Amino acid sequence: MGKLNDLANAGQAIWLDFVARDFLNDGGLKKLIDEDAVTGVTSNPTIFQQAMGEGTAYDTSLAAYDKAHPGAPAIDRYEHLAIEDIKAAADTLRAVYDRLGAKDGYVSLEVSPYVANDTDATIAEAKKLWAAVDRPNLMIKIPGTPAGVPAIAATIAAGINVNVTLLFSQQSYQAVALAYADGLEQRVARGEPIDQIASVASFFVSRIDSKIDKKIEDGTGGEAGKALAGKVAIANAKLAYAWYQEFIASDRWQALAAKGAQPQRLLWASTGVKNPDYPDTLYVDTLIGPDTVNTMPPKTMDAFRERGTARATLTDDLDGARHVLAEAERLGLDLDGVTATLVEEGVASFSKSFDELLGSIAAKHPAEA
Structure with a gap:
C-alpha cells in the first residue's frame, strides 16, 4: 500500500492521463489498478x-480495417483505432465500476475538437x-465552451456520462455544474x-500558473507580483471546490441526491508541473480532498508514488486563496483574460494534434492483414 493508495483513502480518485495500445496489451493499466x-483513464487528441x-x-489493426473498409477517410480509421483502445480500457476498468456501483471505473473519449463551438454537432x-x-463506464469528453454547456445538459439528459x-x-465551472x-x-x-449517471468537471491547473508566472516575469505586478508565482492556479482550484461544497448542500442538489444523483466531481487536470523550479508533485499535494479526481500523466504518478504527501489539503487556508486572487486582480494579472485565452488555446492545441494524428494515419502504409 503506497502513497497513491493513501490518496484513495483520503477520498480522491486517481486516474491515469494516458492510453496506448502496447500499454493496455501488456497489462500496464491492470497493474496500476x-x-x-487507479480507478479511471482519460484520453485526448494529443x-x-x-x-x-x-x-x-496499431498497424495490424489498421490494415485489417482498411481491408474491410477500402478508401475509408482518415477520421473513420482514427475512430476505429481509438474505440478499440477505449473499449479495452473500459473492459479492464469494468470490475472497478461494478465494485463501486457506477461511482467510478470510467474511461473518457473526447468528441472531435473540430466541433468545440457547435452545440448540435457536439451532441450528435x-x-x-x-x-x-x-x-456503461464510458465518459464522453465535451469542452466547457459556451457551445458546450447546452450540449452537456442535453447529453446528460440522454443518459450519457460526461467528462467536461x-x-x-x-x-x-459553475456553468457546467448547473448544466449537469x-x-x-x-x-x-x-x-x-x-x-447510474456520472460526470466529472476537468479543471485545469498548471497551465494557469504558466501564463500568470510569465506575466510576473515580464514585470506585471512588480515586486508584489513575485509573491504570487506558483500560487494562483491552486487558489483558483480551491475556490472552485469551495463553490462545489456549497452547491451540493443546496436545496436544488439535495432534491436530486434524494433520487440517487451522483455529484459531479471536480477533476484536477493538467497536473504535470511545467516549471522545473516547482516540486513535481505540487498540483497533487495541494489539491487533495473528498469527492475529487486527480488525473495524472505517468511521470507525475511516478513522482507522487516516490515523494508525494497524501494529506487532505484542498480546504486549507481558503482565506489565503481568496487573498491570492484578490491580489492577482489588484496587480493587473488578469486571471479572467488568462483563462479565456487558455480555453481558446486548448481547443486550438487539440485541433492541431487532431490534424497531425489524421495526417499520420492517412500517410501510414498499413501492415499486411
Missing part, C-alpha cells in the same frame, strides 16, 4: 496523436461515440433514472 488504486502517430503498435458526436463504444474538459475559470443538474432534472421530469 491492482497496485496503485495523447492519441502520440500513441498512434509513432511506431507500429457524443451520441455516436457512446453507441460505438457501448460500455478545458475548464479554467470558476465561472465556466439541468440534464439530470430533465430525466427526473420524464420519470427516468439518474442514479
Whole structure:
C-alpha cells in the first residue's frame, strides 16, 4: 500500500492521463489498478496523436480495417483505432465500476475538437461515440465552451456520462455544474433514472500558473507580483471546490441526491508541473480532498508514488486563496483574460494534434492483414 493508495483513502480518485495500445496489451493499466488504486483513464487528441502517430503498435489493426473498409477517410480509421483502445480500457476498468456501483471505473473519449463551438454537432458526436463504444463506464469528453454547456445538459439528459474538459475559470465551472443538474432534472421530469449517471468537471491547473508566472516575469505586478508565482492556479482550484461544497448542500442538489444523483466531481487536470523550479508533485499535494479526481500523466504518478504527501489539503487556508486572487486582480494579472485565452488555446492545441494524428494515419502504409 503506497502513497497513491493513501490518496484513495483520503477520498480522491486517481486516474491515469494516458492510453496506448502496447500499454493496455501488456497489462500496464491492470497493474496500476491492482497496485496503485487507479480507478479511471482519460484520453485526448494529443495523447492519441502520440500513441498512434509513432511506431507500429496499431498497424495490424489498421490494415485489417482498411481491408474491410477500402478508401475509408482518415477520421473513420482514427475512430476505429481509438474505440478499440477505449473499449479495452473500459473492459479492464469494468470490475472497478461494478465494485463501486457506477461511482467510478470510467474511461473518457473526447468528441472531435473540430466541433468545440457547435452545440448540435457536439451532441450528435457524443451520441455516436457512446453507441460505438457501448460500455456503461464510458465518459464522453465535451469542452466547457459556451457551445458546450447546452450540449452537456442535453447529453446528460440522454443518459450519457460526461467528462467536461478545458475548464479554467470558476465561472465556466459553475456553468457546467448547473448544466449537469439541468440534464439530470430533465430525466427526473420524464420519470427516468439518474442514479447510474456520472460526470466529472476537468479543471485545469498548471497551465494557469504558466501564463500568470510569465506575466510576473515580464514585470506585471512588480515586486508584489513575485509573491504570487506558483500560487494562483491552486487558489483558483480551491475556490472552485469551495463553490462545489456549497452547491451540493443546496436545496436544488439535495432534491436530486434524494433520487440517487451522483455529484459531479471536480477533476484536477493538467497536473504535470511545467516549471522545473516547482516540486513535481505540487498540483497533487495541494489539491487533495473528498469527492475529487486527480488525473495524472505517468511521470507525475511516478513522482507522487516516490515523494508525494497524501494529506487532505484542498480546504486549507481558503482565506489565503481568496487573498491570492484578490491580489492577482489588484496587480493587473488578469486571471479572467488568462483563462479565456487558455480555453481558446486548448481547443486550438487539440485541433492541431487532431490534424497531425489524421495526417499520420492517412500517410501510414498499413501492415499486411
